[in-house]
Amino acid sequence: MAEHAGEAAHGHDGHHEMSFWSKYVFSTDHKIIGMQYMFTGMAMALIGGFMAYVFRMQLAFPGEAVPGFGGVSPADYNSLITNHGTIMIFWVAMPVLIAGFGNFLIPLMIGCDDMVFPKINRLSYQIFLLSAIVLIVSFFVQGGGFGGAWTAYPPLSAKAEYSLTPLGSTLWLVAVALEFVAFLLGGINFVTTTMNSRAPGMKMYDIPMVIWMIVVASILFMASVGPLIAGAVMLFMDQNVGTGFFDPGKGGDPILWQHLFWFFGHPEVYVVLLPAMGIVADIMTVFSRKKLFAYRTVLYTVFGTGVLSFTVWAHHQFIAGVDPRMAHIFTITTLLISVPIAEMCFVYIATLYGGSIQLSTPMLWALAFLAEFLIGGVTGIFLGASGADVYFHDTYFVLAHFHYTFFPIAIIGVFAGITYWFPKMFGRHLSEFWGKVHFWGTIVAFNCIFIPLFMLGAAGQHRRIYNYNHFPDLATPELQRLRVIATSALLVMLAFQAVFLINFFYSLFKGKKAEKNPYNANTLEWTAASPPPHGNWAELPRVYRGPYEYSHPDRDTDYWPQNEPN
Amino acid sequence: MVQAQSRGGSRGDPASLGGTSSTDLNVVYDSGGGPPAKRKTLLSxxxxxxxxxxxxxxxxxxxxxxxxxxxxxxxxxxxxxxxxxxxxxxxxxxxxxxxxxxxxxxxxxxxxxxxxxxxxxxxxxxxxxxxxxxxxxxxxxxxxxxxxxxxxxxxxxxxxxxxxxxxxxxxxxxxxxxxxxxxxxxxxxxxxxxxxxxxxxxxxxxxxxxxxxxxxxxxx
CATH class of the missing domain: 1.20.120.80 (Cytochrome c oxidase, subunit III, four-helix bundle)
Structure with missing residues (x-):
């Protein structure tokens, strides 16, 4: 539907007319594939958001029928929380941030006409779509969707007599595995394209930060996913063939899964964090009209973070029976990794310092990212310390902590990116006014959801409980009031997403037409038409300088596009 | 020698890259129809x-x-x-x-x-x-x-x-x-x-x- 916007501007010479199917469904054009990922991700976000609505209603008003869903059984509840987590990470954050923005931005920002392996790119999306369909199908099979939490710890995930979802858990696993294959193919494309297809003259340090971060994120993904694929195959065999890899009764070890899962699971945090940080960096330079502070330092920091992220995984397992001496080591690495991330936050603040800041909608989202992610990062310190984690483990404190990291990444970062690149994607402007209404409605409501959850967690409220009335210590009116506040704030936040959707689809067709470079930005994508035609440029650009030459003292204008000879 | 000079030009100096299209290490020209300039890569x-x-x-x-x-x-x-x-x-x-x-x-x-x-x-x-x-x-x-x-x-x-x-x-x-x-x-x-x-x-x-x-x- 949305891709129609590109049709009007598509009269580029040298490209014969294509049918609707070959242009939008089986396209090998990186922009269309990026859109496909983005729209699929948005659809999945609606499903994941609806799931959050249903189980939050159950927690605030236990036992009452939820409008639009009905009564929530314990099995429903388990399946909802499991699939909410799975969807938001694997089918929203990854496809939109890496595959969506990566596909759309990489060729446009490095100045080439397409990915180096366009057909592999198309295959990547098709496998991804298949994985989404398999996951959705798994909700409706006998026994319902998988309910063993998104981390899928055995024995709950390995044995049908425990999970009670014989088919659901296998389909869940197959869907996740297919999704990994899709991103593997995408990641190979991203790295190879960025290394081999940059515009002539674009050196390593001339690559925009968002592209670097997507590339590093892809490498992190590909280096960390192998052990999880190994684990997934082993879990699949435990479920369906009768092997005992994770079954102590047969000589296996259930903790082994946790190692394989979190060896991937923790770098995965940085896989989605880095693209969001890159988007924010690019937006902040444009809307403060300043050079990115310490480009090379940021880049080396990103590499360092990537390496460190492979050494922290066992902080998820402090109470799983790992050796306490081991826990000390992982406490130290975990606290260490907050240093480079904090450094990047300082660098971003230094970028803003003294700039002429323009509070447009994308800039508001970028600033909110920094503020909210800081809260997520700081609360992580408590959890990374193994002593404090003994108390906090598996409470709502953990839950609120990682929502304060993932929400800024997957929602705030994505909104920043979409509102910023919307003119380039669709050739029209979003409404600034309604964009700001949506921004404030989302941000205020978001904090009202999760600050009460921090308090609940500190009060000892355990995660993955269907009905707190069964726990007298947790069923007090004070705690119940906090749960109602969180749920009400969630309803408000979801309602404000309607503002975004209406603004988005209205602007797609009726928005103000956008020129090539509405923000006076430097990077190459703004030298292509809005929206860029198939092949992006009639003549491919050449690059003469870095991407962040704003407010150069020798220039009359406050920007200096990368492709201008002087 | 020309190549070395073109690479040695100061960063962002237009002359260092703009005027050396055919001698820049990064650029090789296709005589055929394709894109005007191509990047030479370490690995295919x-x-x-x-x-x-x-x-x-x-x-x-x-x-x-x-x-x-x-x-x-x-x-x-x-x-x-x-x-x-x-x-x-x-x-x-x-x-x-x-x-x-x-x-x-x-x-x-x-x-x-x-x-x-x-x-x-x-x-x-x-x-x-x-x-x-x-x-x-x-x-x-x-x-x-x-x-x-x-x-x-x-x-x-x-x-x-x-x-x-x-x-x-x-x-x-x-x-x-x-x-x-x-x-x-x-x-x-x-x-x-x-x-x-x-x-x-x-x-x-x-x-x-x-x-x-x-x-x-x-x-x-």
Missing amino acids: NAVLGTMIFILTEIMLFGGLVSAFLIGKSMASFGWPPPGQPRLPIENTAFNTLALLLSGVALFVAHRRITDAPATAKSPLWAAILLGTFFTVSQGYEWVGLIAEGLTLTSSVHGAFFYLIVGAHALHVMVALGFLISCGLQVNQGAVELNRFHATEAFWYFVVGIWPVLYGLVYLS
Whole structure:
């Protein structure tokens, strides 16, 4: 539907007319594939958001029928929380941030006409779509969707007599595995394209930060996913063939899964964090009209973070029976990794310092990212310390902590990116006014959801409980009031997403037409038409300088596009 | 000398890049119709893409091997567990030799293929034959082991054995498919070098990881 916007501007010479199917469904054009990922991700976000609505209603008003869903059984509840987590990470954050923005931005920002392996790119999306369909199908099979939490710890995930979802858990696993294959193919494309297809003259340090971060994120993904694929195959065999890899009764070890899962699971945090940080960096330079502070330092920091992220995984397992001496080591690495991330936050603040800041909608989202992610990062310190984690483990404190990291990444970062690149994607402007209404409605409501959850967690409220009335210590009116506040704030936040959707689809067709470079930005994508035609440029650009030459003292204008000879 | 000067120009100085279009190291001109300027790359797309894929593969086998080592360390009654058949160490050592030789043969083909593709034909097909021998011979061993009672469900030992060796076998078969397609291209005298080099990288990975797996799974 949305891709129609590109049709009007598509009269580029040298490209014969294509049918609707070959242009939008089986396209090998990186922009269309990026859109496909983005729209699929948005659809999945609606499903994941609806799931959050249903189980939050159950927690605030236990036992009452939820409008639009009905009564929530314990099995429903388990399946909802499991699939909410799975969807938001694997089918929203990854496809939109890496595959969506990566596909759309990489060729446009490095100045080439397409990915180096366009057909592999198309295959990547098709496998991804298949994985989404398999996951959705798994909700409706006998026994319902998988309910063993998104981390899928055995024995709950390995044995049908425990999970009670014989088919659901296998389909869940197959869907996740297919999704990994899709991103593997995408990641190979991203790295190879960025290394081999940059515009002539674009050196390593001339690559925009968002592209670097997507590339590093892809490498992190590909280096960390192998052990999880190994684990997934082993879990699949435990479920369906009768092997005992994770079954102590047969000589296996259930903790082994946790190692394989979190060896991937923790770098995965940085896989989605880095693209969001890159988007924010690019937006902040444009809307403060300043050079990115310490480009090379940021880049080396990103590499360092990537390496460190492979050494922290066992902080998820402090109470799983790992050796306490081991826990000390992982406490130290975990606290260490907050240093480079904090450094990047300082660098971003230094970028803003003294700039002429323009509070447009994308800039508001970028600033909110920094503020909210800081809260997520700081609360992580408590959890990374193994002593404090003994108390906090598996409470709502953990839950609120990682929502304060993932929400800024997957929602705030994505909104920043979409509102910023919307003119380039669709050739029209979003409404600034309604964009700001949506921004404030989302941000205020978001904090009202999760600050009460921090308090609940500190009060000892355990995660993955269907009905707190069964726990007298947790069923007090004070705690119940906090749960109602969180749920009400969630309803408000979801309602404000309607503002975004209406603004988005209205602007797609009726928005103000956008020129090539509405923000006076430097990077190459703004030298292509809005929206860029198939092949992006009639003549491919050449690059003469870095991407962040704003407010150069020798220039009359406050920007200096990368492709201008002087 | 001109090239060196053009690279040495100060960053962002228009003259350093703008005026040196044909001598810039980064730029080579196509005389044909294509894009006006092209980047010279260290590795071709196919080879770089394959190397990144191999990174994932190494981590995949790394995951399998660590899982295997943990599983082995958990075994309370020794390894392999009592009552399980002994693995055919000697036969597999011979197969390992065949696989390593196929890697050598492919390297010989690599040395010849750029200058005289026709002379690369025999070492390339030798590599394919040795690889096929390895696969078939290993498969034959599996039949024997299953008959002796080593199966996926007989013990964690059996499960890890078939998982790791099977994962490797799958890779060998896929890689053989690519090698054969390169062999057919050489037969027709129209070899795509990028494709050959990418296949070669993948085959070296498949050959190189096997001794590690053999040492861990069979010998320890």
